[in-house]
C-alpha cells in the first residue's frame with residue numbers, strides 16, 4: 001500500500017523499553033523508521049533498540065535538565081511518541097501529593113517540554129507527527145487513578161491545541177487511549193489483586209484485555225502519510241469497553 005513507509009524518518013518513543021513502548025518501536029521500525037528508544041532504564045532500552053536496529057538514549061523525564069540534554073542528543077526528529085507514563089493507584093482522598101508531582105512531571109510536563117524542544121525542527125523540515133498515549137481512565141474515570149487521570153486528561157488539551165497550532169507546518173497531533181493492556185504496569189497492580197484481569201476481561205465487549213500490539217498498530221498508522229489528514233483526534237483502543 002502506498003504511503004505506508006516511514007523510511008528516512010526518525011522516531012523517538014519515550015518509555016520505549018516498556019510494554020506498549022516496545023511494541024510501538026517494533027511497528028515503527030517495521031515500517032522503516034529509525035527508532036530512538038528513550039527510557040530511564042538504559043539496559044532495557046538497549047535491549048529494545050537492538051531488537052529493532054535502533055538507538056537507545058537514556059532520559060529521566062522527571063528532570064528538566066536531562067530532558068534538555070536529551071533533546072540536544074536526539075538530533076532531527078520527525079515522529080515523537082509520548083508513551084512513557086506512570087500510574088500510582090490509590091483512592092484520591094488518601095493519595096500522596098508527592099505521587100501527584102511525579103505523575104505530573106512524567107505524564108504531562110515531560111511531553112510539554114519535549115514537544116517545545118522538538119516541534120520547531122519538524123515544522124522547519126516541512127512536517128512531522130506527534131502522538132500522545134493517554135488513557136481510557138482519563139476519558140471515562142478510573143477508580144484509584146484520580147491524579148493519573150488528571151495528568152492524562154491534560155494531554156487532550158495539549159494535543160488538540162498543538163493540532164491547531166502546528167497544522168500549517170505539516171505536523172499532525174493525535175491521542176491514543178489504551179484500555180487495560182497486559183504490560184508490566186498492569187501486572188504490578190494485578191499481582192496485588194489476583195483475578196483482577198479475568199474480571200476486567202469479562203467487562204470488555206471483545207472479552208480480553210489488550211495486548212501491546214493492539215496499541216502499536218494504530219500508533220504506527222497515524223505516523224504514516226496515509227494518516228496525513230487525521231489530526232486532533234482521540235482514539236480508544238480498548239476492546240470496546242469505552243465507546244465515545
Ligand SMILES: NC(=O)c1ccc[n+]([C@@H]2O[C@H](COP(=O)([O-])OP(=O)(O)OC[C@H]3O[C@@H](n4cnc5c(N)ncnc54)[C@H](O)[C@@H]3O)[C@@H](O)[C@H]2O)c1
Nearest residue numbers: 015017018019020040060061083084085135180181183185
Ligand atoms: N498498560 C495499560 O493498561 C495502560 C492503559 C492506559 C494507558 N497506558 C499508558 O500507556 C503508556 C505505556 O504504558 P505501559 O503499560 O507500557 O507501561 P510500562 O510500565 O510497561 O512502561 C513504561 C516505561 O516508561 C519508562 N519510564 C518510567 N519512568 C520514566 C522516567 N522518569 N523517564 C523515562 N522513562 C520512564 C519505564 O522505564 C518503562 O519502560 C503509559 O503512558 C501508560 O500510562 C497503559
